[in-house]
Amino acid sequence: MLTVLGIDVSSDLLQRWVDWLAPDEQPFFVTKKQAIAWDLRVEDREPSREDRDTYRTYNVDGRAARIAWLSEASYGELPKATRAALVRAQVNYGRGAVPTVRRWVGAVGPEVRQQADGHRFVWWKSLLRDPKAVLPEIVSEDLGPSRHAEVRRWPRQLERVRELAGTFPDGSGPNCFGTVMAACGVEGAEDVWMLREPFEEWLANHTERGGRDDVPGTVFVWRDTVSRVQHAAVTIGDGWMLHKPSQSWMTPRKIRSVGEVKRATRTAGWRLERHRVVG
Template sequence: MSEAAFGELPQATRATLVRAQVNYGRGAVPTVRKWAGVVGPEIRQQADGHRFVWWKSQLSEPHKVLPEIVNEDLGPSRHAEVRAWPKQFERVRELAGTFPDGSGSNCFGTVMAACGVEGAESVWMLREPFEEWLANHTEPGGRDDVPGTVFVWRDTASRVQHAALTIGDEWMLHKPSQSWMTPRKIRTVGEVKRATRTAGWRLERHRVVG
């Protein structure tokens, strides 16, 4: 649906659609409370007064909006603070702090690309190919303070939900989401663990081999 078509709907219908986005766990419907001071109080009238949709019109002043969007999930990438990059994972430095060309690129592809899978950072990597790569190129275990430990978070059904890669000195590479607005970030192991803590998720460690 276009922004114009959305705006022509009755407000009650717009509110219902936005609430449905939230209930289904979809993105791009942030809270009015957080963003009214950045994009303007008029967003309270867009839908139900509590959430709004990120239409192009909300990006008319990107110098105000984009820094907030980029930093809201886990904060900014800290790649400038890294003093020693892992030689066995040459692409980590190339990927750190970069943005994908569009939405779709995710944490699985980022980890695989950092470990040498060509082009993995640019595609929507599904669970199945990631699980296959994990089975063929890693073994259980690993340490948080050395390069090459893949963190894997699984839900109660054992489905992989997130992944990240240690690069040494307690730093990690990961992509917080598959959205265009989250870069491939360098954060500390502790920061990533805290931000990824979710009820029902369990953390596994796998050591990259070969």
């Protein structure tokens, strides 16, 4: 059993990670002029939720860019100069999953230098022959581990928190709002992309303002400058919290200390509220 961020990862989930990091076709962002110059066919096909998070498509200005969907075979058939220009364009657009050769050449082999311009490349399944050498690093590179193994007392009033702590989602979508609601007893909330509106409704109906950091059931809510909720987590007692850092397939539902969550979530313009679960 592979362990990532202190969490057991099954072989089935590891294979899904491979599919999400290196799908059979991946999106390349191009302008109309670039598509013509590089003989690429653009499509209106929407990225999946996993594509969205792997390639961080939300960072790309969709008004200026179109998408060409390429398989590894069709990508490899492009002239090397075109591949190099195409990969550099993805870096300029802010698309994700365009790593540096220097960072990964030891894990995937020197042939990766020939894929594009020798400085950047894109992931294909042929580079993931040993996924255990790559995926754990990608999933954990920006995150601290889940510390659920250190918890000595699980709160009885948050019946599902022990079940949820130290688990990865089955894909992109499940987020911090649904994780908090599930921990507080909302069946199935951990498996959906919970929008702000139902979370705000749950907050209004099941909590009241206030709460202490050292007792179970204090919901932390971070709001931006226009009072829109941006993140949430819930205390489980003894200085621990349950939270999910984002809606991405890469981020688990994990236990961290209250201080660690507060530091990780500190963002200019955000303010923290506390709400006590009352039923």
